Amino acid sequence: MNPVLHQSPYGVRFDWGPAGARAIAAGADVAVVVDVLSFSTSLSMAADLGIVVLPYPWEAEDAPTYAAQNRAVLAVGRSAAAAGEVSVSPASIRAAGSVERLVLPSPNGSAISVDLASIATTVVGASLRNAPAVADWIAREHDAETASIAVVAAGERWADGSLRPAIEDLWGAGAVLAALEDHDWPGLSPEAAMAADAYRLIEGREESHLKACAGGSELVGAGHAEDVVLAAEIGAGRTVPLLSDRGFIPAP
Template structure:
């Protein structure tokens, strides 16, 4: 069934939710605010960077000129998580916390980073959200936009199967749902059934985020690979009040 008509785009609703690149093209074109959610780990690392005042430049990992791109912008290029040595920054949020202060960081990621770039071509404003700052993102949207006219798209990045197809990742459903639940707490109208479902999914696990993250497929994989620390950081629910806003300079702290 072709879902690119008005119904598939959820265009009858002002607050929408979908997955990945195809979902972004369906629900985020022309919206006032698009929220990218990649809990493990792009948006969590992004929130840690924003807390430290670091400007993050999104970059897909397939970009062959990433080193040149970083050098031209006098930015540090994050290395592959599995190849990071002592003091090097990677997609792992813990590596950023241990690093010396960084002014600008190029952060490659096949999901959240690539999706951020795509959303920038579709929406007026793009912000990054995870469990650490979901309430802050919801509060910022409610403070800076008119609930009667603003259109919002929350897009979960998901992960990739070996054939490069989208694997919906439950941690991103929870992260997106946390943003949408925060909007509901502001009595924000117009949520699509898909958006309301995501909010309900988060409310079901609220207060138990850490254990659910560790038990999820993505969490279990990170633990097996020795990156359990990433889950600990991702589970710092509500610890950040900073909203990363994508600008011409990269992700900066929203006013």
């Protein structure tokens, strides 16, 4: 790969999907994974409730065994969930009750998080809910002059498996990057600065824009409007989920 595609001259980088994540996150001090309308909003909700989240591949046949081995509840797909069952829906996680450990499969944010664990120093999950908290934590725990930050919009998939850039993930990544700019954090790549600007265009109108975009419209049409509302709760999440060998736990 052409080295300029790694955005390595810049301390803060932005790109899309698994390939973009690997390109910009190799050796990064912090990799921030954003998957707004599923994984990272559900992750933020779980983290605020003190639930340890174990990321796992989507539709893996051994997921029930993995959950049992880790004494965890397995989150099922939204459409497969029975009444009261925990699913990948943030609304179902908020109502989960006494769950302590949750296996949270996802084809995008979860898979990217696991992939980046081996190439980035630290992996955290971010959404609109906890974007300000993630930026505050980065600014508090890292040196703006020396740290490298990779922010990844997970995106979605077309039927053929190719990446479908999802505008909600651009906004979520941009919310983290805009908050870093508010901390006077230097060194944003042009790609990162563009994502921050994209978020500022919809700031204060997150819910209406999430409901109107393709991914949000799909969820609303499927009866999951509450998930979209929860995803739009900018700043409601105060926990920074950090990926450890035990799963995602609250960052110190």
